[in-house]
Amino acid sequence: MTSVSTNPTPTRTTVSGVAVKPLYTDDDLADWDPATQLGHPGQFPYTRGVHESMYRGRLWTMRQFAGFGRPSDTNCRFRFLLDQGQTGLSTAFDLPTLMGLDSDDPKSIGEVGRLGVAIDTVEDMQALFDGIDLAQVSVSMTINAPAIVLMAFYLSAAKQRGDDWRQLRGTIQNDILKEFHAQNEFVFPPEPSVGLVVDLIEFCSQHVPQWNTVSISGYHIREAGSTAAQELAFTLADGEHYVQQCLDRGLDIDAFASRLSFFFNAHNDLFEEVAKYRAARVLWSEMMRDQYGAKSEASWKLRFHAQTAGCSLQATQPEVNLVRVGYQALAAALGGCQSLHTNSMDETFALPSEHAATLALRTQQVLAFETGVTNTADPLGGSYFVETFTQQMKTAAQDYFGKIAANGGMIAAVENGFFRREIAESAFAYQQAVDSREKVVVGVNEFQQSGAAEIALMQFEESTESEHVANLRKIKALRSQQDVARSLTRLREAAEAGENTLPALLQCADDRATVQECMDAMADVYGRFRPPVNW
Template identity: 80%
Template sequence: MQSVNDEPIAEKLVRTTLSGASIKPLYTPADLPSFSPEAELGQPGQFPYTRGIHASMYRGRLWTMRQFAGFGRPRDTNARFRFLLDQGQTGLSTAFDLPTLMGLDSDDPRCCGEVGRLGVAVDTVDDMLALFDGIDLHQVSVSMTINAPAIVVMAFYLSAARQRGWDWKALRGTIQNDILKEFHAQNEFVFPPEPSVRLVVDLIEFCTPHVPLWNTVSISGYHIREAGSTAAQELAFTLADGHHYVRQCLARDLHVDAFAPRLSFFFNAHNDLFEEVAKYRAARALWAATMRDEFGAKTEAAWKLRFHAQTAGCALQAVQPEVNLVRVGYQALAAALGGCQSLHTNSMDETLALPSEHAVTLALRTQQVLAHETGVTNTVDPLGGSYFIESFTRQMKQDARAYFTEIADQGGMIAAVENGYFRRKISDAAFAYQLAIDAQEKLIVGVNAFQQANEEPISVMPFDESTEDDQLASLRTVKEQRSGDEVRRTLTQLKQTAETGNNVFAALLQASDARATVQECMDAMAEVYGRFRPAAAW
């Protein structure tokens, strides 16, 4: 393979963003015709929030350093949580294993070999109690990344908090609870789209008065981007999902200024630094305008788009894995320059295994160096006013609005999900990007350029093969000791509530207290809602 240092390859490089948008060699005032600094840019902490949702941004408070963690048994993840808190992490973020994400119990035959591998196994409220044992939930905010069974897991969390004596009104955190992006990209769905969204709204409706500091949805573009979308598609599809949730809440007569301040967002931080910064700035401005002008929100809290960022897992490479530290550092810089409220930095070894303590510590140190040594926090929106950034932010907004029109032309969100619109768009973008890599129009260090022979392997964390047997034994003990009659009674009540169309959250709390399992709750609701099977045309 010819070196990219040779002139012929340098000449063939295409000057576009990671997503394929053309980049001019120089940006001047001519690229911002009729630009209104007051209307398009504004001041930090003021509508349209292009420059950030807080006036002082990181001068007043740093972003939350929230490293994603979860593996094995609840006690294993609890130990990792404690380790990360000791290293200076300021928030917890929980990864669940595949069976839990799919609404299955560890003892389901389909889960053999998957228990605790990609995240922590949670079957009952007892697992939730063990997961956060000894951690002061009044002092630490908790994020839980789960979608189809999100309402069940949130009921487990609140049941566990009540048993531990925690005040629900003091609990801070986020549950992802964004089922629409599962239909677009990640495939961890159980029920059809409409009842799935109904459960999202059930959780919002219950938690808004009872757990007022909790973010009830983390509207997630991250997984859309991981599936291969462009930055503009990530922006547009994520905001469109948010619009649909708001409309469904309003249709239930929820007050927009009551629930909207607790809708949060989750975006990808990919390699193209300036494209990512423009995406975040455009997202804030678009969301604020829609919330104020279309949905009639009156409070600034309902206009502000707050977002968590995670560095791009799809950008990590199995070859020369130490180079991932460099990638992650630049991606984290984009998130900080773009004004994120919390951030996860990926570990260098995540393409090979679950992160080791060494690797996850380096990932956390990446954030700490960024926050405390680079000066990036010293001034608010340091890229604001750049001809390039402002031009790119404007283009991002235009591209997103064009996608909003396309979605409306499909018949709206549910129709677009069902006819495969989102999947087609994402698949086309992913294919175009791969073609650019194959043609060496886009270079990936170690993959199609700057390859290295005889790499030395790095140490990775081994998986404890006793995990599954231990989790099955724990679940068996819970089932033996609980009241079967009480479980059946609460599951019957859950099914009956679902049949009436009423909010199922209170019924799920009763089932949680009775030690019903994730799968038992999901199966009871599936008898009413059915199970979703995507069309073969997708």
């Protein structure tokens, strides 16, 4: 006879610390109306996805984040990944570029090309995409503080190649608010920084209509240690702030809202992640239609890119990272992503090798073509557990919207450190759970193995930096200094007058001004941000 334990089921929680019941039934959805709260894919409120046929109609875009060394080095990696079946490009920039510094600045020494590609001039942008048909390949660029400068360089390079701006497809991250929340790659104070985001939205809505002008990013918020609900709430709050600033500029919501995209983390807890994505679509559609009065259905739809959780990757037993990434990618697909990056197993040690990047791409391809998850839209729809968690995620995000308002709104909450405190407390709570073994991390606090991992890593050529700096100095010597000075003066004038800065930046790009020269000119007007002591 089998004995049955009388001990109560121990409490289980998600990665974010949310309690999970042993069983979910229709009692958990007593006040839930499937007709209005679930509906069908492609129909408001888009709980089940933004397209009627979802992946039967079109697979998600497969992007592998890539960038290192000189533009020619990254161009080679782009071509390699496209040959392996990647369907979109995703560009990583090095730290000097992210911070608006030129490669020959003393503060850039030792960082040029290390963690991404080094871009200083429009010539670099031309070399980055040399031989790649920009009318056929969607391009993503992960850049924030200098986003408008890099976009000007991209458009200038495209024009010089003869490409039609109206045919260009892609996304520029251009989400400065999350830098103040989590990632710290800011240059100007919050208000003028947001103004530059709006400049880019305004210009591209008129001249580059297929371009996603902001990738409103929860990814880095989650990487900093937030919960899933905080990632969701802070991301949508950032998006709402951009929308309001665009409306204050006088833009029509249906002229720009459909080109706002989102970027979420795909973490380990599969069902929590799926609920997060579903709740995001509902909240955004309600905000756009009911709060802001958007008329176009395209304006109501939240489209998102997902990237597997870099913070979950471990240096111990790095091959296990392949398994983590596979399940995280599954969550993104089940949650209805439009674009996906899968991390490489070696990223805790170095930039991805070709072998590791190929395996990461193959993870997506196996998911898409061998698992059956693309055969039907929203296969988890109607699950008692998933629908309950979707509703809970929505409520938790709405609670945070109230807290942000109570802190004086977005800019005031940034400046008083509200977002950073919330994220730090969540990160600390999670680390306590790992340290106490309440949360198991395979190979770290359980199932450990002795011996160091042996995997082949990508090697960085030490001559890369000096060669790139020498090329930059050559460009500076050969350009017209008079033209550069004139275009930078015009940029300062535009910033001082409150004009859209992108036309002036395009002229700067054409005249071979550098990233740092453009950033310094705007800093003369906007100033530079120094974090307050309460951070």
